[in-house]
Amino acid sequence: MWKRTTESYTDWNDRSNAEQWRANWAESCNTYLKPEDKIDHRSYERQGVEQVPTIHEGHVAREMGERSERVQTNKDIKTGNAEMAGISAVLAKVQEEARNLRQRIVDLIELMKKRAEEKAEAKRVAEVKRQAEQSARPAPAPRSAEPTPNVADNFLQKLNADKAKRAKPEPLEKSVAGDFLQKLNADRSKKQAHKDREQTVNHDQGGPEL
Known part of the structure; x- marks a missing residue:
């Protein structure tokens, strides 16, 4: 066939x-x-451009102007693309500021790390210097060991003091015999004084002496 x-x-x-x-x-x-x-x-998609492509209008649609559906569609597409371009510009600016801020944070972290290392190194050097000065300083003379009193020593000292106190004779006036002798002497003194007064009275009256 x-x-x-x-x-x-x-x-x-x-x-x-x-x-x-x-x-x-x-x-x-x-x-x-x-x-x-x-x-x-190339198309916008192949270029990596976030933009909606317009459609073909033709001479008839262009002659009709805004009354044409194709012309009105392209007008809406262009308005949307303009808004999208504005958003993209703002987004690009935000991304740039974010990159700058991230770099500033990295620089600040590096600065803080460097200062911390410098501080640690200065502290280490000061400690080494202090140890060197302490090693060069003469050692102090050893202090004599002093006995530390304990409870047994205190008890023995008190017991010895009590024994010494008891072995020492008390004064006469502080004993019982001393009290008795003092009282007896006082009575004798009183009797002698009374007798002396009676003799004085009898002598004045011419009476016989006792």
């Missing part, structure tokens, strides 16, 4: 060729464009 076949004598429908043609076209255009106006034949 006969079957129709199509033979292609050109490579215009080859996608790889279309990609090459678009790249060549962009390169030729960028030769005459300013850096800020340069074009890229």
Whole structure:
């Protein structure tokens, strides 16, 4: 059975060729464009750009203006892309500040670590110096050991003191015999005084002497 076949004598429908043609076209255009106006034949997705591409409008839609659905769609896409670009700029600024803050924190940690090491080294040097000075200083003379009194020694000292006190004779006036003799002498003195008074009275009256 006969079957129709199509033979292609050109490579215009080859996608790889279309990609090459678009790249060549962009390169030729960028030769005459300013850096800020340069074009890229790649899609936004391939470029890594977070932007929604617009759709093809056509001359009919452009003639209709904002009444055209395609024109209105592209207008909304451009508005959204502008808002997204603003958000991306703010996000990039925040990320830059975060990187700067992170670097400042790293520098501060390094500074604190360095100061701590310097402080520890100064403390170690001071301790070594103190030990060296202490080693060079002459040792003090040993103090004589003094006996420490204990309970047994105190008891023996008190017992010896009591024995010495008892062995010493008490004065006469502090004993019982001494008291008795003092009382007897006092009575004798009183009787003698009474007798002397009676003799004095009798002598004055001319009576006989006793």
